[in-house]
Amino acid sequence: MRLILDRLGERWTVTTLAELSNGPKRYREIERALVGISQRMMTLTLRRLERDGYVLRHVEPTVPPSVTYELSDLGYSFSTQVALLVTWSREHKSKLELARSTFDSKHDQS
Amino acid sequence: MRLILDRLGERWTVTTLAELSNGPKRYREIERALVGISQRMMTLTLRRLERDGYVLRHVEPTVPPSVTYELSDLGYSFSTQVALLVTWSREHKSKLELARSTFDSKHDQS
């Protein structure tokens, strides 16, 4: 259970899955879509998703190389689940923000 | 979106929500159920869930005090969503483990 939920806690997992749910994409395309991500994290995130079987990696050995990533069936299933949670998040965002500001003003932390 | 997903990344959020989804519980009860949690993290986790409006805290000012936690409507809605993901996780656990061991043996890291 944790082995799956831990992924969600990582900074770029959800956005990367969302990006790939629109179809296969090259490394550079994904990187450009994920504003603010470092090259290090882009690679790390993709590797972890690949390791878990969510993402497939195809290398075109041209010069310079072209590497494409796409969701596997497992990855597609997973990203669908995650999308549900993201939807829930969006729908309840305002309630959460209200709860937080209420809590913070009550427990006045100067 | 992140403000909600970040919670999931925290070590004890999901198990605490699961524990509370069975109904109101006292601090000590929850703590005992979450094997391995430190008192510090128990309190921190509950505070964060309370701050987000997922959990309600009732204090009975006896000596010694009795403090009860329970899910709010928002918290119940959230924990239901999370439970779906946990279910997915359990169902696909073996596929994930297989993917990982396959990946690891391929990318032999001595």
Place this chain on the structure above:
DNA sequence: CCGTATCCCTTAGGATACTG
């Protein structure tokens, strides 16, 4: 019983520089 306060270690992840 229900916390808070400290100390400390491990990990996530950003910045930057370098390669096939």
Place this chain on the structure above:
DNA sequence: CAGTATCCTAAGGGATACGG
């Protein structure tokens, strides 16, 4: 283009001790 390698800091969270 698609990565690695290194360095560095900030945050998560465990252990322990103390308090109303």
